[in-house]
Structure formats: structure tokens, C-alpha cells
Amino acid sequence: MADGEEVGNTQVIFRGYVSGFPNESDLYLANSRISLKVPEGSKAVVVKNLYLSCDPYMRLRMSCDANYFQPFKPGSVMTGNGVAKVMDSGHPSFSKGDLVWGITRWEEYTLVTATESLFEIPDTDVPLSYYIGILGVPGLTAYVGFYELCTPKKGEYVYVSSASGAVGQLVGQFAKLLGCYVVGSAGTKEKVDLLKNKFGFDEAFNYKEEQDLATCLKRYFPEGIDIYFENVGGAMLDAVLPNMRVHGRIAACGMISQYNLDKPEGIYNLMNVINKQIKMQGFITPSYFHLYPKFLETILPHIKEGKVAYVEDVAEGLQNAPPALIGLFSGHNVGKQVIQVAME
Amino acid sequence: MADGEEVGNTQVIFRGYVSGFPNESDLYLANSRISLKVPEGSKAVVVKNLYLSCDPYMRLRMSCDANYFQPFKPGSVMTGNGVAKVMDSGHPSFSKGDLVWGITRWEEYTLVTATESLFEIPDTDVPLSYYIGILGVPGLTAYVGFYELCTPKKGEYVYVSSASGAVGQLVGQFAKLLGCYVVGSAGTKEKVDLLKNKFGFDEAFNYKEEQDLATCLKRYFPEGIDIYFENVGGAMLDAVLPNMRVHGRIAACGMISQYNLDKPEGIYNLMNVINKQIKMQGFITPSYFHLYPKFLETILPHIKEGKVAYVEDVAEGLQNAPPALIGLFSGHNVGKQVIQVAME
Structure with a gap:
């Protein structure tokens, strides 16, 4: 032709x-x-x-x-x-x-x-x-939300919802590379296995099998959560809030559980934002495209050295x-x- | 004796x-x-x-x-x-x-x-x-929430709920001193008059007389709200969220509307935190007592010069x-x- x-x-x-x-x-x-x-x-x-x-x-x-x-x-x-x-x-x-x-x-x-x-x-x-x-918008989303907005420190407790997804899998691995304790949730056994065996999360659970998410989170985080990477919203967010630690940080880039609802679910536990002095920061990745070169410098070696799956x-x-x-x-x-x- | x-x-x-x-x-x-x-x-x-x-x-x-x-x-x-x-x-x-x-x-x-x-x-x-x-915890609360957590800029749009209270009256006056556009709400005509005539708010309204708070806020802030100083919570917060501007900031130090409820009201509009890239920061003033001397240096001259009522x-x-x-x-x-x- x-x-x-x-x-x-x-x-x-x-x-x-x-x-x-x-x-x-x-x-x-x-x-x-x-x-x-x-x-x-x-x-x-x-x-x-x-x-x-x-x-x-x-x-x-x-x-x-x-x-x-x-x-x-x-x-x-x-x-x-x-x-x-x-x-x-x-x-x-x-x-x-x-x-x-x-x-x-x-x-x-x-x-x-x-x-x-x-x-x-x-x-x-x-x-x-x-x-x-991993090298595009989802990767940059994980990078910005975790490193730039949550100012993570070694040893902190990190929870990632929708953790096997494009963004979540990378957030968890970034957190592990930094020396955090990381728990992720997903919706099938296959995904939970991936989190633990492929991505190296410390723990993972199937949220669909839990009767009471707040109690479940309490079990995985007896000391509370320092950083929550919010991909889900709704009942998950409401269960996370009372489990946050003082000076906790929530990076929110998506609330997939709410997108198909005519009216979103109510969030009842926002008083924790005050009592725990939580920072909740919403973001849209295109606002951070200026960080893309810095992000690539960080992530490409990790991929090539096999440190990130x-x-x-x-x-x-x-x-x-x-x-x-x-x-x-x-x-x-x-x-x-x-x-x-x-x-x- | x-x-x-x-x-x-x-x-x-x-x-x-x-x-x-x-x-x-x-x-x-x-x-x-x-x-x-x-x-x-x-x-x-x-x-x-x-x-x-x-x-x-x-x-x-x-x-x-x-x-x-x-x-x-x-x-x-x-x-x-x-x-x-x-x-x-x-x-x-x-x-x-x-x-x-x-x-x-x-x-x-x-x-x-x-x-x-x-x-x-x-x-x-x-x-x-x-x-x-004004020179104690409520004053420091206004100072920390407004200056430290909301990084305000001249010309920004500021909304203060419970605005004639101990904290709100000062937040509004700080915002005016900086050259912001400030609207406050309170629950009686007397308080609304105070906001406009004593504290110099640009506008003020009685929230109890409003059928639809979100519409009311849209009327006072056709361009949206850059900074919300949260003293109230509940339905007020839910009405504020869709009226926030991109990169808006919410300092939350109290949710008085919720304190007497057995179950708090649901908040339905949190997706705005993501879409508008909002930072919501909860805080407890004792965490900022180290700023008290700096605060006193700022506020005492204002009081003595009659710049703050x-x-x-x-x-x-x-x-x-x-x-x-x-x-x-x-x-x-x-x-x-x-x-x-x-x-x-």
C-alpha cells in the first residue's frame, strides 16, 4: 500500500x-x-x-x-x-x-x-x-501519591486498596523498597496471592470475604495505618478512617467503588481526620507531569534490576x-x- | 484569712x-x-x-x-x-x-x-x-489553620463556617488582612450583622434560613472556594465540597454539628477531593504550641492597633x-x- x-x-x-x-x-x-x-x-x-x-x-x-x-x-x-x-x-x-x-x-x-x-x-x-x-500515568500516579504526597518514612504502616491494579501494585512495591510494612487488599484469591508472592506485600486479604472491614483492618494493623493509598472510596474509606494513626496521610487518586452508583455512599467517620490530624490529599496525575523525568530515573533502574515486578x-x-x-x-x-x- | x-x-x-x-x-x-x-x-x-x-x-x-x-x-x-x-x-x-x-x-x-x-x-x-x-487556644487555632495549613494567598476566596465563634471571627479577619474575599455563616441575624459590621467579612449569611446550602454557597462563591475553614462538619461540609475550587484547601479543627449525634451524618461528595485536588488537613491545636510565640508576635500588635476586633x-x-x-x-x-x- x-x-x-x-x-x-x-x-x-x-x-x-x-x-x-x-x-x-x-x-x-x-x-x-x-x-x-x-x-x-x-x-x-x-x-x-x-x-x-x-x-x-x-x-x-x-x-x-x-x-x-x-x-x-x-x-x-x-x-x-x-x-x-x-x-x-x-x-x-x-x-x-x-x-x-x-x-x-x-x-x-x-x-x-x-x-x-x-x-x-x-x-x-x-x-x-x-x-x-508502570512507566506511564499509573506509574507516575503511584510515585506522586506515595513519595510526593505521603512523605513516607521507613517502618511506617502502609495500606493499599485495589492493590493488584495498575497503581496499587507499584505503591506496595515502592513502600517495601523504602522499608515500610505493607498490606494490600484485592477481590480474588488469585490477586491476593499475587500481592504476597509476586509483589512482596507483607500481608494481603480478599476484601470480599470480610464481614467487617474496620475489624479486618484492625487485625492487620494493630498499631494503625500511617499511609493509606486510596483507590476505592466508599465503605473501604470509612473502614480505614478509624484505623488511621495520628498524623496519618491519605493520598486519594480514585474511588472506583463509587463510579457506578447513582448516589455515592456516605462517609461517616470523617471526625477521625480531625482527631488523628490526618492529611487527605486528592490528586490528578496530569498536574504532576513535571515530575515524569524524575520518576523515570527512579523506576527504570528498578525494573531493569528486577527489583520491581x-x-x-x-x-x-x-x-x-x-x-x-x-x-x-x-x-x-x-x-x-x-x-x-x-x-x- | x-x-x-x-x-x-x-x-x-x-x-x-x-x-x-x-x-x-x-x-x-x-x-x-x-x-x-x-x-x-x-x-x-x-x-x-x-x-x-x-x-x-x-x-x-x-x-x-x-x-x-x-x-x-x-x-x-x-x-x-x-x-x-x-x-x-x-x-x-x-x-x-x-x-x-x-x-x-x-x-x-x-x-x-x-x-x-x-x-x-x-x-x-x-x-x-x-x-x-483570641490570645489562647482559639486564637492559635485560627492562626495555625489559616496560615500554616491553608497557605493562603491574597485575592483567594475564603469561607468560614461558625464564623462568629471564637475561632471563626479571627480566621475571617486574618483573611481580610491578607486581602482575601471572605464569606462567613452563622445561625442568627445578630451574628450575621457582627460578621459584616464588626469583623469586616465581605458577606455573611444565616445558614438556618437557607433551604439548600450548596446552592447558597454557589451564590456567594460563583468562582468557588479556595479555602474552607471547617468548624461544623456534616451537611455543611457536604455542601462545601462541590463548591471548592481546584487545589482548594480545607483546614478542619472541629465538626460541632456532629457532636450531639449518635451516628454522624454521611458525607457524600468526597469525590470532589480527588477531582478538585483538594487538601483536607485535620488538626489539634496543642500539636502547634511551638508556634505560640510567633502567633503572639503577629496578633498582639493587631489587637493594640485596633486592626482585629x-x-x-x-x-x-x-x-x-x-x-x-x-x-x-x-x-x-x-x-x-x-x-x-x-x-x-
Whole structure:
């Protein structure tokens, strides 16, 4: 096929706003066509998408009130983070063949006009999919939330919910590298085993098997929790609060348990924030992109030296994108959920 | 009367643990006797109590589960902050005639053994009662919460609940001195007038007259709230959260609306902590006593130059201590509630 020729382009379309639990049918596949050349005089790039990221926050964008995020547009192609290869470039910073990560669309090929959201991949000695996971936004999320916001100290007690997910698995390993005592929770035996045997958490438990989360946390943290990395919200947060220690810190980057509820659950134990002098800090990772180079310097050696493990759940092909995304909300994924669109 | 002679000592006794709304009958007056000399060889001091402080947190100490604070002891004399005059001292740091503030008891005279909780009054050019208010723990609370924890900037939007109270009135004035836009809420027209006319708040409203607090706050803060000084909790906090701005800060030192409830109200809008990247910091003022000298340096000139106003509600005599304390929880007090036990 000659450069510039139009080719078929399978796309994943967002059907329309969702309330309650999303279904695979809220997304559908469509066929389109795209030119592999950027339009004459444009500073855009055309990329071939290799990997796409499924992230919990995407559920928020599926609602018409997306809670600060921009809602997906009904009838339009889904967007999110991906790893891609440049097919053609009108932009001086990118050349054909470059590998990039950043904001792309859920389709085979994308014409990216917002090139400021694309970053060159600096190191290809690691699997490319890492750049939408441990080396991408989830990795930076773990780094910022743990190191920057929680000012952790050796020997502190750290609790991570949704601990086998893209962010949680790394938070736990950062905490262990620093010499903290780390407990994680997840929703299946397989995940609990991963936490203990693969990621080196000191303890892990299946929250679905616990009758009373506050009592359970008391059992794992008889001395209380210094740092809670909040991925879950709702009843879990309410159980954590009375178990926090004085001067505890909570980094909050997600509350996945609340995303499918029409009305969020009530939190009743906030008086602990005062009594225990707790700092609760919400954050959105893009506000910390300036720390990305520092983060890469920290994490790349850890990965190459085998000091940090990473587990991905790879769905193959765009046709598996809808179940992959929806599966996040019932915890089907084991590790970071990605979609492999094409081989490099 | 000769030094060392026993004298009559009226006391306010805590009857027993309270659930729900406290009543005046939860306290009662009793007569006792006390020697005005410290026991031979003791390092204690005997003080004559002049002013006693009524503070919202005392409600927590009236419950058997005092939520981090130490519960009052049923059948024992109430304790709290006061201003007093030393009658006799076995401690090298204190002499007869010294004026002090710190932890004392609700009675005419107190034998203080925990002298580390007594501080000499450094400046008597201001009314002595100020040392349990604007120059004491409430003043330091306003200073720490606003300046240290909220890192305020000129031009920011500041909301203060319970704004005419001991802490709130000062927070609002600090914010005005810095050039912030400040709105306060209180529960009567008289208090709202005080906020606007005495303390110089830009706007003030009676929260009891508002059907929908979130809508009301939206009206006063069309651009949102940068800093919320949290004295109230519950429905007020829930209404504030969606009105916060990105990178907003909440200093939380009290949740008076929740103290008389058997089960606290639910907070439903915590997702805003993430989306708006809010920092919520709980604190207990004694953790910041090291800042007291710095605070005094800041506040004393403001008071002497008339740049900061201060309103107290003075109940006269120990017989009026029970209604003064209980009145806090229905907002009877206008300004800082103190009990004058004796003239100097």
C-alpha cells in the first residue's frame, strides 16, 4: 500500500451516557477509513496504535456529568492513553517510525492533532506496553501519591486498596523498597496471592470475604495505618478512617467503588481526620507531569534490576476492548488492563 | 484569712456520660474546701480562677468514647482552659501574684499539679480573658489553620463556617488582612450583622434560613472556594465540597454539628477531593504550641492597633457555667463563650 492511501480503520465507539453499571453494549465497533498521510501543511501526526489503556477514571467520562473530567462524546471514538508508532508527521518533534505514548483514540490508526499530549518513548529495552502502565500515568500516579504526597518514612504502616491494579501494585512495591510494612487488599484469591508472592506485600486479604472491614483492618494493623493509598472510596474509606494513626496521610487518586452508583455512599467517620490530624490529599496525575523525568530515573533502574515486578492483563484486538474496559468495574482484570491493538 | 487556711470552693461537677444533646443537668454545682497553700515539698501551685473557657470540643469529652480526647470523669470537677492568679507556688517558675493561663478546673481555686500546662501571661495591656480566646487556644487555632495549613494567598476566596465563634471571627479577619474575599455563616441575624459590621467579612449569611446550602454557597462563591475553614462538619461540609475550587484547601479543627449525634451524618461528595485536588488537613491545636510565640508576635500588635476586633460572651459566676457550656451547642453564645469566676 502506498503512503497516503486510505486504509480501513476499525474503531471503538462510545454509544451514549451511562448511569449505573456500564455494559459492553455501551461501546460498539465500527469501520471507518483513514489516510496514513497527514494533511498538507498540518502539524498533526498519524499514528498506528499498538496498545491502549483501560483505566478506572474512564467510567467517570461515560457519564454526562463527568465530575471534572471531560465526558466522552456519544457516537464518537473512545479516547485515552496509548502507545503508538508514528506513520507520518507534519510536526518537527516527531518522525516516521518514532514510538510515542500519550493521548490517542481507540482505533487502529489515529490522526493526532493535539501533539502536545504525545511523548517520545525514551527507552525501548522494556516492553512498550509499560508506557501506559508502570512507566506511564499509573506509574507516575503511584510515585506522586506515595513519595510526593505521603512523605513516607521507613517502618511506617502502609495500606493499599485495589492493590493488584495498575497503581496499587507499584505503591506496595515502592513502600517495601523504602522499608515500610505493607498490606494490600484485592477481590480474588488469585490477586491476593499475587500481592504476597509476586509483589512482596507483607500481608494481603480478599476484601470480599470480610464481614467487617474496620475489624479486618484492625487485625492487620494493630498499631494503625500511617499511609493509606486510596483507590476505592466508599465503605473501604470509612473502614480505614478509624484505623488511621495520628498524623496519618491519605493520598486519594480514585474511588472506583463509587463510579457506578447513582448516589455515592456516605462517609461517616470523617471526625477521625480531625482527631488523628490526618492529611487527605486528592490528586490528578496530569498536574504532576513535571515530575515524569524524575520518576523515570527512579523506576527504570528498578525494573531493569528486577527489583520491581509488574503484571499486565492483555486483551488482544480492538474487538476485546469493550469487555476489557467493562471488566475493570467488576475486577475481572488481574493487573494493569491493556488492549493490544497491533504488533509493533 | 491566713495563708494556708482552708476556704470554701464552689465546683462544677460532671455528672456522667452523655449521649445526644447535653443538658444543664449534666453538670451540677457542689461545695468543697481547699487549702490556699501548696502542700509542703510539692511543686504544685494553687491558683484563683478568674476566667474559664467553654469550647465545643468539650462535648466530645462528655462522651465515654471521647474520640481521641480524654473523657471527663463522672463525678469529678470539670477541667479546661482558664486564666488564673497564683495564690501560692512550690514551683520555681511561678510566684504568688503571677497571672497565668492554661489547664485548670471549673472551681474557685485549683491546686494545679500539672504545671507544664500553665503559661505565664506575657502582656497585661489587654483584657485577661483574651488568653482563653483570641490570645489562647482559639486564637492559635485560627492562626495555625489559616496560615500554616491553608497557605493562603491574597485575592483567594475564603469561607468560614461558625464564623462568629471564637475561632471563626479571627480566621475571617486574618483573611481580610491578607486581602482575601471572605464569606462567613452563622445561625442568627445578630451574628450575621457582627460578621459584616464588626469583623469586616465581605458577606455573611444565616445558614438556618437557607433551604439548600450548596446552592447558597454557589451564590456567594460563583468562582468557588479556595479555602474552607471547617468548624461544623456534616451537611455543611457536604455542601462545601462541590463548591471548592481546584487545589482548594480545607483546614478542619472541629465538626460541632456532629457532636450531639449518635451516628454522624454521611458525607457524600468526597469525590470532589480527588477531582478538585483538594487538601483536607485535620488538626489539634496543642500539636502547634511551638508556634505560640510567633502567633503572639503577629496578633498582639493587631489587637493594640485596633486592626482585629474580638467579641466575647461573658457568663458571670460559676452558677452560670452549665448554661454557658450547654448553650454553645444551640448557638446561644455570641462570640467566644467565657465564664468569669472572679474579678482579679
